[in-house]
Amino acid sequence: MIALPYLCPKNIHLDAKIKVAAVSYLNTKPLLYGIEKDETLAGQMELLLDYPSNLAKSLQQGTIDMALMPVAAMPFVPGARIVSDYGIASDGNVASVCIFSQVPIERVESVYLDYQSRSSVRLAKLLLEKYWNKNVVLRPAPENYIEYINDTTAGVIIGDRALQQRTNFEYVYDLAEAWEKLTGHPFIFAAWIANKDLPADFLAAFNKANAIGLNHIDEIVAAHPFPYYDLKEYYTENIKYELTPERKKGLEQFLEMIAE
Ligand SMILES: C=C(O[C@@H]1C=C(C(=O)O)C=C[C@H]1O)C(=O)O
DSSP: OOOOGGGOHHHHHHTSOEEEEEEOSGGGHHHHHHHHHOHHHHHHEEEEEEOHHHHHHHHHHTSOSEEEEEGGGGGGSTTOEEEEEEEEEESSOOSSEEEEESSOGGGOOEEEEOTTOSHHHHHHHHHHHHTSOOOOEEEEOOTTGGGGOBTTEEEEEEHHHHHHHTTTOSEEEEHHHHHHHHHSOOEEEEEEEESSOOOHHHHHHHHHHHHHGGGOHHHHHHHSOOTTSOHHHIIIIIOEEEOOHHHHHHHHHHHHHHHO
16 A cells, blocks of 8 residues: 555644643743743744643643643643653742731631642642641632732732732741641642653753753843842742752652642
8 A cells, every 4th residue: 555644644743833831920931941042942832821720721621732730730630740850849938829818827717729729729728737737718719819818818829929919918828838847848839741742852852941041040030020029039049940859759748648
């Protein structure tokens, strides 16, 4: 039989770009710096931005191929695997993942859970129970929920909005710091995750490109004026980008604890 390569559906897919989705917050800018500048990668992939809970949904639904996905969603995405050495982590004191409250945690009776998050809301539930020993009402958050954080109702807020809210509340409880106190481990919030095999050469180039921005932090800070928080401190002290063995131990423990 004569092979007709131009009719083979496989060849059509050769032209399809790999759909990669990243977190749309400031915390991800250093990882994207090198990726966006790399012309070879740009030719191979399409970059989309969204908030974390939507990234998990898109990977689960198969509308994207790879995402900087919240690790708490891993058990719900069949075939999910970490495909890079970079992600969004913290060794304690992440600054942008906190429970915000106008009363001390001892008096909190209910907590709104940020609809944009998967990892931090799961972490908050775990910490309220095991670190603060509290039994509170957990509330799904409407879009404008920050307005309703008052009195004995607290709220988990993540990302840029959390950095903006730090001076608006009497009490700010950092969840990576509480996790570190509870377990002695760092915390990984999100990692580059795929649920299918992707070309090894693409993944290798993608991995390398992640590291480039980490050597250009001053330039990235200058390109993103942000009056609410010192981004240099955020990128160098609060967020940790390398998925080191020590940080992966924290991830392993988190996944074990949420599976219980
Ligand atoms: C530190 C952060 O890490 C994140 C928190 C996530 C989550 O809670 O699901 C997911 C991705 C990261 O953006 C943050 O957003 O502030």
